[in-house]
Amino acid sequence: MADQTVPLGNSLGAAYPSSGTFLEWLHSWVVTVDHKKLGILYIAYGLFFLLVAGAEAMVIRYQLAFPNNHFVSPEAYNQIFTMHGTTMVFLAGMPIIFGLANYMVPLMIGARDMAFPRLNAFSFWLTAFGGLLLYFSFIGGFGLYGMGNAPDAGWFAYAPLTGSAFSPGHSMDYWALALIVAGFGTLGTAINIVATTLSMRCRGMTLTRMPLFVWLMLIVSAMTLLTITPLTAAQVMLLLDRYLGAHFFDAQAGGAPMLWIHFFWIFGHPEVYVLVLPAFAIANEVIPVFSRKAIFGYPAMVAASAGIGFVSFTVWAHHMFTVGMSWVGNTFFVLSTMVVGIFTGIKIFNWIATMWGGSIVFATPMLFCIAFVFQMLLAGLTGIMLSVAPWDWQLHNSYFLIAHFHYVLVGVIVIAIFAAFYYWYPKATGRMLSERLGKWHFWLFVIGFHVTFDTMHFVGILGMPRSIYTYQADRGWNTLNLVISLGAFLQGIAVAIFVWNLIYSYFRGQEAGSDPWDAWTLEWATPSPPPAYNFATEPEVRSRRPLWDLKHPSDPDWKYEA
Amino acid sequence: MQHQPSFSPIRCALALAVFLFAAASSAFADGPQATPSIFAPAASPAHEIYSLSLFVLAITGAIFVAVASLLVYAVVRFRGGKEARHEPPQIYGSMQVELAWTVIPIIIVLVLFLTTTRVIFAVQNGAEPESALDVVVIGHQFWWEFRYPKLGIVTANELHIPVSSKLEPQPTFLRLISADVDHSFWVPQLSGKTDLIPNHPNQMWIEPETPGLYLGQCAQFCGMEHAKMLIRVYVDTDQQFAAWVKEQQQPAADVAAAAAGRQVFETEACMNCHTIAGTAARGTVGPDLTHLMSRATIASGTVLNTPQNLHAWIQDPNNFKPGALMPAMQLTDQQLDQVVAYLTTLH
Numbered sequence: 001m002a003d004q005t006v007p008l009g010n011s012l013g014a015a016y017p018s019s020g021t022f023l024e025w026l027h028s029w030v031v032t033v034d035h036k037k038l039g040i041l042y043i044a045y046g047l048f049f050l051l052v053a054g055a056e057a058m059v060i061r062y063q064l065a066f067p068n069n070h071f072v073s074p075e076a077y078n079q080i081f082t083m084h085g086t087t088m089v090f091l092a093g094m095p096i097i098f099g100l101a102n103y104m105v106p107l108m109i110g111a112r113d114m115a116f117p118r119l120n121a122f123s124f125w126l127t128a129f130g131g132l133l134l135y136f137s138f139i140g141g142f143g144l145y146g147m148g149n150a151p152d153a154g155w156f157a158y159a160p161l162t163g164s165a166f167s168p169g170h171s172m173d174y175w176a177l178a179l180i181v182a183g184f185g186t187l188g189t190a191i192n193i194v195a196t197t198l199s200m201r202c203r204g205m206t207l208t209r210m211p212l213f214v215w216l217m218l219i220v221s222a223m224t225l226l227t228i229t230p231l232t233a234a235q236v237m238l239l240l241d242r243y244l245g246a247h248f249f250d251a252q253a254g255g256a257p258m259l260w261i262h263f264f265w266i267f268g269h270p271e272v273y274v275l276v277l278p279a280f281a282i283a284n285e286v287i288p289v290f291s292r293k294a295i296f297g298y299p300a301m302v303a304a305s306a307g308i309g310f311v312s313f314t315v316w317a318h319h320m321f322t323v324g325m326s327w328v329g330n331t332f333f334v335l336s337t338m339v340v341g342i343f344t345g346i347k348i349f350n351w352i353a354t355m356w357g358g359s360i361v362f363a364t365p366m367l368f369c370i371a372f373v374f375q376m377l378l379a380g381l382t383g384i385m386l387s388v389a390p391w392d393w394q395l396h397n398s399y400f401l402i403a404h405f406h407y408v409l410v411g412v413i414v415i416a417i418f419a420a421f422y423y424w425y426p427k428a429t430g431r432m433l434s435e436r437l438g439k440w441h442f443w444l445f446v447i448g449f450h451v452t453f454d455t456m457h458f459v460g461i462l463g464m465p466r467s468i469y470t471y472q473a474d475r476g477w478n479t480l481n482l483v484i485s486l487g488a489f490l491q492g493i494a495v496a497i498f499v500w501n502l503i504y505s506y507f508r509g510q511e512a513g514s515d516p517w518d519a520w521t522l523e524w525a526t527p528s529p530p531p532a533y534n535f536a537t538e539p540e541v542r543s544r545r546p547l548w549d550l551k552h553p554s555d556p557d558w559k560y561e562a
Numbered sequence: 563m564q565h566q567p568s569f570s571p572i573r574c575a576l577a578l579a580v581f582l583f584a585a586a587s588s589a590f591a592d593g594p595q596a597t598p599s600i601f602a603p604a605a606s607p608a609h610e611i612y613s614l615s616l617f618v619l620a621i622t623g624a625i626f627v628a629v630a631s632l633l634v635y636a637v638v639r640f641r642g643g644k645e646a647r648h649e650p651p652q653i654y655g656s657m658q659v660e661l662a663w664t665v666i667p668i669i670i671v672l673v674l675f676l677t678t679t680r681v682i683f684a685v686q687n688g689a690e691p692e693s694a695l696d697v698v699v700i701g702h703q704f705w706w707e708f709r710y711p712k713l714g715i716v717t718a719n720e721l722h723i724p725v726s727s728k729l730e731p732q733p734t735f736l737r738l739i740s741a742d743v744d745h746s747f748w749v750p751q752l753s754g755k756t757d758l759i760p761n762h763p764n765q766m767w768i769e770p771e772t773p774g775l776y777l778g779q780c781a782q783f784c785g786m787e788h789a790k791m792l793i794r795v796y797v798d799t800d801q802q803f804a805a806w807v808k809e810q811q812q813p814a815a816d817v818a819a820a821a822a823g824r825q826v827f828e829t830e831a832c833m834n835c836h837t838i839a840g841t842a843a844r845g846t847v848g849p850d851l852t853h854l855m856s857r858a859t860i861a862s863g864t865v866l867n868t869p870q871n872l873h874a875w876i877q878d879p880n881n882f883k884p885g886a887l888m889p890a891m892q893l894t895d896q897q898l899d900q901v902v903a904y905l906t907t908l909h
Contacts, residue, residue, distance in 0.1 A: 074786050074885050154783045160760060161743040161785060166703075251760030257744060258762050292642065297655035322746060322781075323757045324738075324764035327686040331679045338671040342664065348629065349663040352636050359642035359650045370637055377629050381622040388674065390607070390681045391615045393754020394600040397746060397781045463598030463750040465781040468789035475777070476597030552649075560654055 033117035034532055035102050038124050040428060042099025045128055046092050050414075051499070052135075053087035056080045058492055061452075065485035067473035077469035078152040079171075083134075085155030086175065088409065089271070090182050091131040096417055097278040098127075098189045101217040103428065105193060107523035107530060108211045110202025110539040115195035123188030130182025137174035151175035154467060156268070157238075159249030159260035164242045173242065176235040183228045183235075190224035193217055202522075204541040208302075209561075211521045211544065212295060215302050216281035219309045220274050226313065227274060231267035234260060261323060265316035273312040276408060277305060279416035280347060283369050286419050287351050289519045290366035291358030294557070297350045298544065304346040311339050321392040330389045337387035344380045348373060363517070364438035368419035371446050375411030379404065382457070397467075400460025403453050410491075411449055418445070418498065425502070426516050430528040431509030437501040445494035451487030455480050520545035594774030594797075598750040605726075605752040605770040605797075606733075607685045614681045621674065688767070695723060695734045701745030701758035701780070703887055704787035705849055705862040715810040716837070718849030719862045720794045724803040726769045733769040743785060749778030749795050757782055770797040779863075786885030792863030806856075813840035814852045815907050823904025826897045835888070838908065848888060854908045861886065873902050 020028075029037060059080050063071045072080065102120065106113055114120045137150045149171045153161045162172045197210070197218045210218075238260075240246035247253040249260045288295045295301060318337040321330060351373050360366065382404040386392050395401055418441070425433050459480040464471060471477055515524040522539055523530070524547055543549055543557035595602050603612040640650075699721075700707040708721050723734040738747055740758040747766070748755035756766040770776075780791035798806060816824075824841065827833060833843035839852040854860075857867055861883050865871045874881045876898060878890035893901065 074789065078783075078786060078788075152786075158744050158782070161783075166743055166785065251740075254761070256762070257760050261759075291640070292649050294652050294654050296653065297660050300655065300660045322755050323759060324762065327682050330682050330686070331675075334678050334682070335671075335675050338675055342667045342671060345667045346660070346664055350660075352629075352632050353659070355633075355636040355640055357650055357653060358640050359648070360637060360640050361642050370633075373633055374630065377626065377633070381626055384622055384674065385615070385618055388614065388618050388678045390611045390678065390685060390754065391618060393756070394608075394611055394615075394750060396755060397748075398600075461600055463600065463748075463778070465748065465779060467783035468779075470789050472792070474596050557652075560652075 031121075033113075033121045035106050035114045035117065035120060036428070036530060036532075036534075038120050039099045039101075039103030041124055042095045042102055042127075045124075045131070046095030046097075046099060049087050049091035049131060050096070051495070053084050053092055054492065054495060056084040056087070057488060060084060061485040061488040063469065064471070064481050066482070067471050067475075067478055069470060072469075074469045075152065078154075078467075079150040081467060082151050082154050082157075082175075086134065086151065086179075087131075089155065089275070090179060091127075091134070093275050093409070093413060094182075094186055095127055097220075097275065098186065098193075100278065100282075100417075100420055100424075101193055101221070102189070104424065104523060105196055105214055105217055106200065107427075107526065107534055108214050108521050109197060109200060109205055110522050110535060110541065111196065111200035112534050114192050115200055116192050119188050120192050123185040123192065126185030126188065127182045128185075130178045130180075130185060133181060134174060134178035137171055137178075140170075140174075156264055157260075158264075159238070159241075159257040160251045160255070162238060162242075162260075163250050165250075165252065173239065176238050180232055180235050183232045186224060187228055190221040190228075193221040194225070197221075202535075202539045202541065208299075209541060209544050212284035212298065212301055212305075213281040213521075216277045216284065216305050219305050220277045220281075223270050223274050223277075223309050223312065227267050227270035230263050231271075234263035234267070237263075258323065261320055262316070265319045266313075269316040269319065270312045272405075272408065273308055275413050277308065279372065279413045280305065282416040282420045282423075283351060283372055285519075285521065286365045286369045286423050287354050287373075289423075289517050290361045290363060290369070291355045292361070293354055293358040294545065294548075295350070296353035296356075297346075300346055301350055304343040304350075307343045308340060311336060311343065315340060318387055318389075318392070321389045322396050334387055334389050338384065341380055341384050341387075344376070348377055348380070363422070364433070364435055364442055365419045365423040365517075367439070367442045368415050368422065371442070372412055372415045372419065375407055375415065375449075379407035379412055382407065395460065397465055398460035399456050399464045399466060402466050403456035403460060406453050406456070411453065415445075415449075418442075421498075421502070423517065424523075425505070426509075426512030427523055427526075427528050427530070429506055429509070430512050431505050432512050432516060433501050433505045433509060437497055437504070441494050441498045441501060444497065445491055448487045448490030448492075448494055451490060452484050453487075455483045455487065459484065515547070518551075520548040522546055593772045594776050595751065596777070598777045600750045602751055604772045604774075604776065605768050607767075607769075608751055608753050609771075610681055610684060611754055614677065617677060618674065621670065625670070690735050690767070691731060691733065693730070693732050694767070695732065696737070697721065697723070697734055698737045698739065699747055699758065701738070701740040701742075701747070701784070703742050703785050704780070704791040704883070704885075706747075706791070706793060707741075707849065710807075713807055713811065715807065716850040717810065717853065717857070719792070719859065720796060720857045722796045722798055722803060722806050723768065723770065725773050725797050725799055726771065731769065733767050735765065735767045738764040738766065744782045745780050745784050745791070746782035747778070747793065748781040749776050749793055751776050752778075752795060755781045768795075773797045773799050773802070777863075787883050790862060790864045790883050792859075794859065794863050809856060809909075810853055812853075814838045815909055816840070817907040820900075820904040820907045823900035823902070826893070826901050827904060830891065830893065830897070831889075832891070832901070851905065851908060854905055856909060869902055869906055872905055873898060876901060 032038060059072060063069050063077055149169055151171045151174060153167060160166060197214055237248040241248050241250050247255040249255045249257050251257055284295060314336045315333060317333045386395055386404055422433050422438055459477050462476060464477050512528045514527050526534055543561050545557045549556035549558060593604060601612060603609040696712055698709040698711060706719050708717050724732050726732040738756055738758045740760045745758040746755045747758060752768045752770060753766060756764050774797055776795040778793040780788055828842045833845055835845040835847035837844050837850045860867045860871060860875055864882050876891050879886040879888045
């Protein structure tokens with residue numbers, strides 16, 4: 001393969017000492033400060049919680065498959081949908097994304113590790129213990145209904161339902177504390193990524209030559225610093241309310257529940273972009289490689305991403321069109337929200353333009369990315385519909401809204417994460433994922449996704465609100481809900497195939513070599529898996545695609561990049 | 563581009579979608595429906611919202627067709643052969659093209675924004691006419707209290723409002739407040755939703771066109787029985803509404819045959835939470851029961867208001883609504899029968 005032509009990947013010896021007892025092996029993972037091992041820990045941890053929260057989604061869908069179903073009790077249902085949302089955002093989405101950034105950013109910028117390796121380890125373990133703390137509530141949270149009481153106020157946890165008057169016991173404390181702990185972990189990693197990209201780039205890697213993946217992770221990390229902070233502040237206020245008699249949100253004592261809504265969405269909306277920009281980042285790497293063309297409009301892509309980053313801090317109240325804002329407030333947030341659509345449009349057009357004139361290879365990562373672009377288009381258009389405040393008065397908190405944000409979170413983010421797994425798994429393990437299983441995974445998942453979430457829009461238009469554990473049989477929602485649930489089970493089967501693929505290919509997968517996709521960024525210049533020190537000698541780059549330059553010495557990129 | 567065979571699946575899908583939407587909207591013609599579709603408006607501002615939503619659907623639908631066609635075309639046209647190992651020509655970008663697909667969306671956004679602003683202004687800035695009916699809506703875990711301050715009426719879960727006509731506009735203005743946690747008042751055929759937030763009074767208005775029963779429910783998660791916090795809005799003709807008002811303004815019926823039940827009600831814990839006008843019961847925690855039998859349902863629209871259901875409810879509300887704040891009353895069978903007999907006289 002192409003690695004012979006690439007001198008950067010010289011090995012200095014064994015990557016990791018392979019001898020040793022199980023305990024030594026375990027110890028090496030617990031004490032590691034290597035960004036690659038921490039990246040794998042993050043991703044494995046996130047994947048575990050993706051499966052847990054996915055199982056919770058299956059319970060939700062079984063309960064709602066039929067009207068007046070009693071598969072779970074109302075209190076169990078409320079706990080499960082709260083934990084599903086909280087887990088997916090904080091314990092599955094964020095760790096997988098930051099795990100990817102951890103693994104890839106140093107490799108892509110030709111560095112040997114993150115700027116602060118110990119902070120990196122500390123951040124991971126904070127996040128890990130935050131998740132364990134949250135789930136311990138199922139055993140230890142003595143709540144309104146007795147022992148074993150998980151948080152049950154929704155992932156948005158609107159006050160004053162979370163106050164001690166309406167949520168006695170400790171379930172909300174587990175929720176607040178777990179997110180504070182995990183949030184500090186996230187902040188540590190975000191600081192680390194910003195510092196790494198700004199100060200650890202190899203020779204020749206100017207900011208305008210950074211791979212777009214690194215650019216977007218830089219923007220995401222900077223946003224994270226600003227967005228996790230108000231959430232943490234709000235959690236502290238909530239705990240003060242609950243234990244020290246503060247009255248931030250306590251309506252009976254004159255507090256303002258509106259304040260929580262503002263705080264939550266000042267966090268919550270940028271958080272959506274913190275999750276979705278990494279999905280864009282993945283597509284920015286995969287689509288060019290499998291179209292065999294350079295990304296179209298690199299400066300426009302950077303500008304649009306930075307634009308989304310800025311604008312995302314001015315749109316939070318589009319989650320609040322129904323709280324009774326003045327018409328001035330409503331129109332402002334309509335406009336700011338629609339502006340996001342302009343930036344997103346630029347990105348979609350650039351991805352299509354990258355494919356245009358290319359020679360598209362339909363490997364599994366590319367299949368997922370094509371589905372990603374299609375679903376991003378639809379998610380963006382339903383986002384425009386929701387940004388129209390009067391229509392949002394109808395659609396808000398209906399299943400249309402649930403369909404829209406699952407289009408973003410599943411159809412865009414999870415799909416892109418799958419693409420990333422198929423694309424970079426060979427780099428991290430040295431073995432290819434099975435393409436045959438991958439195609440089963442892709443088709444079952446995409447079909448299941450559309451059966452579920454396309455249908456969900458309609459049931460929302462027919463007036464079904466979110467967060468309800470059951471519904472009346474005469475509302476005309478029965479068939480649609482059954483279809484939604486069947487699609488969900490199809491996605492569950494697809495994910496099972498994916499997990500089997502991860503395990504099977506680890507032992508039986510085809511040897512990958514250092515550069516199985518004939519790609520262009522620096523991580524493919526190292527062996528698979530990369531040695532602890534990443535690069536034997538510091539690479540020097542002259543363009544955005546250093547491996548392209550090496551593979552095509554007669555026609556290098558740096559001739560064309562301004 | 564028009565003649566690429568790859569376009570036909572998209573066209574089919576689009577035709578199907580248009581058909582589905584058309585079927586959905588025509589199936590729910592005028593008037594009240596069992597399915598509370600937002601595409602079957604029967605009042606202002608639901609009508610204005612519906613018209614706006616059709617406009618937005620047309621624009622977003624056109625964008626979808628254009629961009630999805632480009633995507634499908636690119637994927638089909640530029641698929642690589644199995645062993646093609648020639649790298650295609652590398653193109654790095656084009657300022658003109660980037661500018662084009664930035665400016666066109668900006669124009670579309672401007673159009674959408676201005677159209678939206680008009681409807682926001684029309685809905686939020688209308689002055690309240692003299693003829694308007696005022697209703698105070700109070701959200702409780704997990705039921706609705708409706709107060710008509712000018713008419714001296716207090717009722718629960720089933721809202722009666724008069725129909726409005728072009729000649730004699732008679733909109734209803736709802737002041738929305740909450741007794742405990744956040745709720746949201748949503749009857750899709752009549753209007754969009756507005757939240758009920760403690761210490762944050764809100765307002766909305768409805769101007770219904772067709773009499774009948776309209777269904778909705780709480781749209782903001784408010785705790786364990788959020789799913790069974792249903793709303794029934796009766797849009798009455800002028801005569802129906804006048805008759806209903808007259809009936810509601812009467813004091814509670816006092817039927818001698820039900821005196822035993824009344825005594826149970828007034829001596830057991832019932833009276834701590836419920837009001838029955840003209841009796842000792844003046845509680846304000848639970849729904850007003852003065853004219854209980856004028857309501858078609860109990861438990862906030864969960865079950866029909868029949869003596870059997872009342873019996874089961876009072877015995878243990880968990881029978882219908884586990885998590886309802888009313889406790890099981892622990893009455894003897896005889897007391898239970900007497901109370902139900904009394905309640906069924908409260909017309």
